[in-house]
Amino acid sequence: MEQFVWRVLPLLTFLISFLVFFYLHDSYRAQLHPLVKLTQNKCSLLHHRHFWITSKRIVTPQGIISGSVEIKEGKIISVTEGYGKQGNSKHEEVIDYGDAVVMPGLIDVHVHLDEPGRTAWEGFDTGTRAAAAGGVTTIVDMPLNNHPTTVSKETLKLKVSVIGPLEAAENRIYVDVGFWGGLIPENALNKSILEGLLSAGVLGLKVIISKLVQYHAKLLRGISDFPMTTIHHIKEGLSVLAKYRRPLYVHSEIQQHFKKHLELNDKDGPRTYLTYLHSRPPSWEEAAIKELVGVTKDTRTGGPLEGAHVHVAHLSDSSASLDLIKEAKSRGDSISVETCPHYLAFSSEEIPNGDTRFKCSPPIRDAYNREKLWKAVLFDLPVTWSYGKKHGLTLEHLSLLWSKKPATFAGIESKGSIAVGNHADIVVWKPEVEFELNEHYPVFLKHPSLSAYMGRRLSGKVLETFVRGNLVFKKGKHAPAACGVPILAK
Ligand SMILES: *[C@@H]1O[C@H](CO)[C@@H](O)[C@H](O)[C@H]1NC(C)=O
Numbered sequence: 297m298e299q300f301v302w303r304v305l306p307l308l309t310f311l312i313s314f315l316v317f318f319y320l321h322d323s324y325r326a327q328l329h330p331l332v333k334l335t336q337n338k339c340s341l342l343h344h345r346h347f348w349i350t351s352k353r354i355v356t357p358q359g360i361i362s363g364s365v366e367i368k369e370g371k372i373i374s375v376t377e378g379y380g381k382q383g384n385s386k387h388e389e390v391i392d393y394g395d396a397v398v399m400p401g402l403i404d405v406h407v408h409l410d411e412p413g414r415t416a417w418e419g420f421d422t423g424t425r426a427a428a429a430g431g432v433t434t435i436v437d438m439p440l441n442n443h444p445t446t447v448s449k450e451t452l453k454l455k456v457s458v459i460g461p462l463e464a465a466e467n468r469i470y471v472d473v474g475f476w477g478g479l480i481p482e483n484a485l486n487k488s489i490l491e492g493l494l495s496a497g498v499l500g501l502k503v504i505i506s507k508l509v510q511y512h513a514k515l516l517r518g519i520s521d522f523p524m525t526t527i528h529h530i531k532e533g534l535s536v537l538a539k540y541r542r543p544l545y546v547h548s549e550i551q552q553h554f555k556k557h558l559e560l561n562d563k564d565g566p567r568t569y570l571t572y573l574h575s576r577p578p579s580w581e582e583a584a585i586k587e588l589v590g591v592t593k594d595t596r597t598g599g600p601l602e603g604a605h606v607h608v609a610h611l612s613d614s615s616a617s618l619d620l621i622k623e624a625k626s627r628g629d630s631i632s633v634e635t636c637p638h639y640l641a642f643s644s645e646e647i648p649n650g651d652t653r654f655k656c657s658p659p660i661r662d663a664y665n666r667e668k669l670w671k672a673v674l675f676d677l678p679v680t681w682s683y684g685k686k687h688g689l690t691l692e693h694l695s696l697l698w699s700k701k702p703a704t705f706a707g708i709e710s711k712g713s714i715a716v717g718n719h720a721d722i723v724v725w726k727p728e729v730e731f732e733l734n735e736h737y738p739v740f741l742k743h744p745s746l747s748a749y750m751g752r753r754l755s756g757k758v759l760e761t762f763v764r765g766n767l768v769f770k771k772g773k774h775a776p777a778a779c780g781v782p783i784l785a786k
Contacts, residue, residue: 339779340766344389345369348382349722351393355400355695356714364390365398367720370764375714393724396759397691400699400713401433401471401721405706406545406609406634409435409473412458413443420459422741424470424780428769429738431723431758433471434783436706439478439502440522447478448489449496456782469780471763472721474706476545478522479503484529490536497784499706500543501533502609505584507550527587531601534591538603542785543705548584548608548617549576549658569647573659578613581658585620588631595630607705608633612658614668632705635669638748641683642666653748673697681727681756691727708783720765729757738772 337343350364356375364382366374376383382390404427410417427435437455439446446452452475460467477498483489494501506524525533530544537544564571585608594601611617611633621633638656643663647654654660670687681694695713703712710719731737733752735745761769768775 338777339775340768341770341773341775342391342767345765347389347391348385349391349393349398349724350379350382351398351724352379352395353691354398354714355691357700360691365714365720365722367762367765370720370766372714372716372718372720375716393759396724396726398714399431399691399695399723399725400711401723401761401763402431402698403434403436403702403706403708403712404432405436405474405702406438406636407435408438408441410441412454414441417441418742420468420473421470421778424468424473424778425774426739426741428470428761428763428774429758429772431725431761433721433723433761433763434474434703434708434711435471436474436476436499436783439476439498443521445478445480445522446475446498447480447483447493449492452477452493452496452498456784459782467778467780469782470768470774470778471780472711472783473780474499474708474783474785476500476502479525479529479533479544480523481525481529482523484525484532487532487536490533494536494540494542494785497782497786498542499708499783499785500545500607501537502545502547503530503533504547505530505550505587527591530588531591534595534601534604534606537605538595538601540785541603542707543605543607545607545609546584546588548588548611549580550583550587552577552579552583567650569644569649569651569654572655573644573661576657576659578615578617578658578661578665581611581613581617582620585617589620589624589629592624592629592631593627596628602630605630605632607631610634610636610639610656610658612639612661612665612669614661614665614672618668618672635673637683639669640666640673642748651748653746682752682754685755707785720762722762723758724760724762725756725758727756730755731757738769 346368348364348366352362354361354363354365354375361377362379363375363377364379365372366382407423408418409420409423411420424435442455444451444454446455455475459469459473475498477493477500479501483493504522504524506526508526534544588606588608591601592606593599595604595606596602608621608631612635618633621631624631639660642654642660643666644660645663647660681689684694699712703709711721714722731754733747733749733754735750740747758769759771760767763780766775766779
């Protein structure tokens, strides 16, 4: 009995942490931009529009099956058990993947493609080709780092227009792309701007919380065209979001004691990673989340902000901050949280001084913090898998965390699982294949060899990626035409 408890308890804790981790909300709905007819043979490396894929390991919502998935005109029309049995199909219409894993394509809801305006950093073309090569079939683009920032219906329209003419199969996105809008003091206090932005189709809003309005956030973030916002503006924004039933994405750090930070720089020197780490302590995250959970109580059923939802972006602190979120959630607040592969893969002890590849905010904390984060979660595909295997990550967990939950959170109901009626967004990969990450790996398109993961040994190789039935990536090559579509909420 004792042994049983010992075995089951950790499992339960593990499952509960999952539930906490990505809150499920089924009332958000986003629809795809009307699908347009494209020259199919350029969109896909496969000519069939009706075909079967078969494998011994297909990850479905009901578990892993050996069987086949039937795909017609971009949708999944049947999922059947029994490997090698494909009804009336002709031989050439069946792709046999054998032991390779067939899984829903990954959905990355936190991506900065930086277009228009900062294409020296990233871009629609390179960013979405990298996504396809990493098994990601949908991304949701952030409203900042591009210029102008996406804070009104006009700037959203500008961003969508940069993608290019969809009808001509000459656009620039290889996977489907949704958009977050930005909540800033100006639109928070002018509902007509905010409603215009939401009506134009952003899936929700992103905000950077602060004690004071900071129009010149340059010191903290390197750019100054996305002002920080106080809890007062956030409340205003949430009242509009409640009506649209869309989420608010919050960069949760509130600056404390800035003077100390400068003193600290003097002592340890600005090039040590410790100086950077100490300049943004966990208390910054905790202070922000404290403010947020003071407001999320109104998102409970029957509360004045019912329908709105708060999502804490890239949590690094696995102690007090995480506890505050768990508490709020158990009280019934509509709140969720995410962390990132780099917080799970690295720890501050191993980061060389002056190595800016590891610079992110909040910072990467120590190994103890990392282990606690792994306990709470259990995440681009090879990185998550390589580091997650030893923490007991299974293919089902991976699929839930990387596809189903993000789809639900962003309101993209037609994606995120291998189920009849869904878009045929699928990644085929081999979890057991090990490789050393080098600059030839096909995700380093904009800045070859510039990655914190360079030289690491990873396992899990992406073989092929399908987006709405189009084979967009196969063995290191992309389809000739980019046929992703913008996802706009209705
Ligand atoms: C809100 O913004 C709109 C569009 O920019 C502007 O026409 C209107 O005057 C603004 N309203 C207020 C109260 O500032």
